[in-house]
Amino acid sequence: MTNLQRIDSLESLPRDELRVLLETHTQDDAEALFARARTIRERAYGSAIYLRALIEISSYCKNDCYYCGLRKSNGKAQRYRLSKDEILACCEEGYAQGLRTFVLQGGEDPWFNDERLCDIVGAIRKRWPDCAITLSLGERGRESYAALFAAGANRYLLRHETANESHYKLLHPSEMQLSARLLCLRDLREIGYQVGCGFMVGSPGQSVDYLLDDLDFLRAFRPEMVGIGPFLPHGDTPFANEPPGSPELTLFLLGLVRVLLPGALLPATTALGSSMQDGRERGLLAGANVIMPNLSPAHVRGKYAIYDGKDTRGMEGLCGRIEALGLEIGTGRGDAVRL
Ligand code: SAH
Secondary structure, three states: OOHHHHHHOHHHOOHHHHHHHHHHOOHHHHHHHHHHHHHHHHHHHOOEEEEOEEEEEEOOOOOOOOOOOOOOOOOOOOOOEOOHHHHHHHHHHHHHOOOOEEEEEEOOOOOOOHHHHHHHHHHHHHHOOOOEEEEEOOOOOHHHHHHHHHHOOOEEEOOOEOOOHHHHHHHOOOOOOHHHHHHHHHHHHHHOOEEEEEEEEOOOOOOHHHHHHHHHHHHHHOOOEEEEEEOOOOOOOOOOOOOOOOHHHHHHHHHHHHHHOOOOEOEOOHHHHHHOOOHHHHHHHOOOOEEOOEOOOHHHOOOOOOOOOOOOOOOOOHHHHHHOOOOEEOOOOOOOOOO
């Protein structure tokens, strides 16, 4: 089978064929995949690209993930947390700019207990009833997720990071378990959230086999959202000297995931935009349909440093760049399409 034939029958491709495609594709194969991914996105979403206001609420974290600059052992990390008023001001700003999804992301910061978070989520829900509230605050208990859902949250992003058990162990200290993460994802879905998972491309120790495990996992779990970005090293972590992940392979995987999960919300991630100047645009051309401009207050943007060289761009010029690709800015919340 040629790679072009493989791309045409991707949906039912057995693992070994998918491996061949990942290992042997040419630039022409990638272009053919991206064209197919764009057609499939068009069928599901038309030409709409959805923007999400990314609000980084805390750089404190109790975890020690080896790849992340916010890990608790990084004594050089600059820590901050936003107040309720600051968070509401970010939403206000985002709403005025036309954004209808607010993403509250942060390290696993125990200060943001259920009481404080439910108060904030409830206030956003009350003031902007037409908006979606997405949380990305790591692993919490089922009761916590349920309380936040009841307070008005709709979506939750929790990347699985890698679907392979031994790879997970290589990226995280022993207190963290893949099984715990998967349990969170199942709880979130059962509670009623639209759920996002995802992984880094080129994280230390990643093999093609592990990527196939990730794709198998996505095909089985069918998340509403999938976040995929290249691994980028942070100088004050154990992975400081590891090479960055390939943006080209990231784009290829975005295209594959669009074909495998036609109705998924797929961001052209900040990491992709950080690893190549036009990464976000190229992500859209590979099949992504979401961009998350940074709406955090200017004085904290440099402090949410999960990797070096992070792109902190907000809305400046973004709509024009999307429209220049022949795409348009989606209005409304932009929920996932069920296909
Ligand atoms: N604490 C939250 C949010 C973490 S930041 C949570 O655990 O979900 C969101 C994502 O950034 C992580 O899930 C991880 O996949 C990614 N990330 C962290 N460090 C990174 C690095 N060095 N390079 C690229 N992506 C990274």
